[in-house]
Amino acid sequence: MENQQKDTFFTKYKKLAKEKGLLGACFSMVFQSKVWESVFRHGLADTPKNRTLKIISNVFLHLHPAKVKRHAPQFKFTWCMGGISFFLFLVLTATGILLMFYYRPTVHDAYWDVKDLEYQVPFGALLRNLHRWAAHLMVITVWLHMFRVFATGSYKPPREFNWCVGVVLLVVTLLLSFTGYLLTWDQLGFWAVTVGTNMARSTPLLGHEGPFGEQLGMTSHNDIRFALLGGSLVGGNALLRAYVWHCIGLPLIISIFMMVHFWRIRKDGGISGPL
Amino acid sequence: MENSEENKEKKGRYRALAFIKGKTFAKEKDSDISENEIATWPYLMRKELLAAIICTIVLIVWSILFDAPLEELSDPTMTPNPAKAPWYFLGLQEMLVYFDPWIAGVVFPMLIIAGLMVIPYVDFNPKGNGYYTFKERKLAMLTFCFGFHVLWILLIIVGVFMRGPGWLWFWPWQEWDPHRVVAETNYDLTSFIGVKSNSFMGFIIGGAVLFGYFYSGISLPYRLLKSRKSVAIEKLGFVKYTMVAFLFLCMMALPIKVCLRLVFHIKYIWVTPWFNI
Numbered sequence: 417m418e419n420q421q422k423d424t425f426f427t428k429y430k431k432l433a434k435e436k437g438l439l440g441a442c443f444s445m446v447f448q449s450k451v452w453e454s455v456f457r458h459g460l461a462d463t464p465k466n467r468t469l470k471i472i473s474n475v476f477l478h479l480h481p482a483k484v485k486r487h488a489p490q491f492k493f494t495w496c497m498g499g500i501s502f503f504l505f506l507v508l509t510a511t512g513i514l515l516m517f518y519y520r521p522t523v524h525d526a527y528w529d530v531k532d533l534e535y536q537v538p539f540g541a542l543l544r545n546l547h548r549w550a551a552h553l554m555v556i557t558v559w560l561h562m563f564r565v566f567a568t569g570s571y572k573p574p575r576e577f578n579w580c581v582g583v584v585l586l587v588v589t590l591l592l593s594f595t596g597y598l599l600t601w602d603q604l605g606f607w608a609v610t611v612g613t614n615m616a617r618s619t620p621l622l623g624h625e626g627p628f629g630e631q632l633g634m635t636s637h638n639d640i641r642f643a644l645l646g647g648s649l650v651g652g653n654a655l656l657r658a659y660v661w662h663c664i665g666l667p668l669i670i671s672i673f674m675m676v677h678f679w680r681i682r683k684d685g686g687i688s689g690p691l
Numbered sequence: 692m693e694n695s696e697e698n699k700e701k702k703g704r705y706r707a708l709a710f711i712k713g714k715t716f717a718k719e720k721d722s723d724i725s726e727n728e729i730a731t732w733p734y735l736m737r738k739e740l741l742a743a744i745i746c747t748i749v750l751i752v753w754s755i756l757f758d759a760p761l762e763e764l765s766d767p768t769m770t771p772n773p774a775k776a777p778w779y780f781l782g783l784q785e786m787l788v789y790f791d792p793w794i795a796g797v798v799f800p801m802l803i804i805a806g807l808m809v810i811p812y813v814d815f816n817p818k819g820n821g822y823y824t825f826k827e828r829k830l831a832m833l834t835f836c837f838g839f840h841v842l843w844i845l846l847i848i849v850g851v852f853m854r855g856p857g858w859l860w861f862w863p864w865q866e867w868d869p870h871r872v873v874a875e876t877n878y879d880l881t882s883f884i885g886v887k888s889n890s891f892m893g894f895i896i897g898g899a900v901l902f903g904y905f906y907s908g909i910s911l912p913y914r915l916l917k918s919r920k921s922v923a924i925e926k927l928g929f930v931k932y933t934m935v936a937f938l939f940l941c942m943m944a945l946p947i948k949v950c951l952r953l954v955f956h957i958k959y960i961w962v963t964p965w966f967n968i
Contacts, residue, residue, distance in 0.1 A: 606765030615796025
């Protein structure tokens, strides 16, 4: 013991390298350092205690319980659809932020910015493709997740409320996808959104072509469609509104509901399984 | 009282005999895992990581192989024919063939959302909680699968693949002919008995048919089940039962209207000055 303390800086590591080999020395220098220990507050040995600590001492992983029911995380039970939906949301957030660097939501620029992404920006086309296909895939995985949860009866007590939160998440997912549709400002998106928002004209009471809308004084300049589009036509205001909803409003809303959704899974007894 | 205090004192009396340098004999209690549990790390974490990796690979390969669609610059003066909504809303757009926009585009979507949210509060069947079973909850499974797979998914497939210019039916192998005209005259229900649908009589008859559909659809099964002393009715109660029956009848109204349109060419059942159904 006393000898080691007298060792100089270099001889100490020389000894370590002799003892454990070069790789082993590097290993212990990194993983047993004070810095590492300050970040990850658990040992590396594969003990039940460390397995638990790996989950509960990590803010990202502690969404999970430290232990789960044996049957619950089986693929044949969950289909992984909830987790994949969340993963796709993360992919969409990451690619979406990168896309925002190159995109301006104005009638003048929007379409040409997308064209630039396709032909000028390095990996721009890949970025856009990833965002687009991940969005479509997320709609599908959310539907499959809902069907799985129904098929396993996982909405039954005590999970009734979480099912409702899930329905909200489904709706917001569809709205996110729909608002994104307009942003490319091409014929496809423009007319899809025109068709979609035209339905809002005929909202009962609140739309100017809907039942009792006329009687309540609704015109194309003050009804619910006007509020959605910021005008009576799909134009620059509608593009800006779609952009703000798509990039800020709806992601915030869906994040809040996702927090509740995940939290409630834990509080309602974890991933469901036979009681 | 006195006794226990004495005990405590006796127990608490220790004397240090010697200090020994070294590891303690005392062991920290390790976290234990019961038979029907597994540790999240590594058993669940590795599955999640694997799913994420596979997902990423599929996405990247897909994105390299297939470009996201981008058509020409939007032109408000040139309406494409057909103008289709995004594919996940095509079920709603397909409903526009059979219902007016205020039903297909607004009321039905609201009812779908409400209906989905109502499910856990009206399904009182305690069986099938957390595992796959069809036998123990046939009615629930059949209803949901009918609504989800048959109505929602099938209508989307029809909307995506079968609808061409003028929202007319084209098989996927048929060429889209923008000049195709299908002469189809639709009649309102009351005109079958010679009453004009927009007359007062037509208004009364149409309304009676519609209210009759909902009233009998709700009350007849209720009376039948009540007379048989059904446990389901007892558990549901009148209000919840009415809600379930109403939502169910609304769902069934879609295939009924589709049949009425395709077989009898019926346009509206009830015509009012304010809305048509």
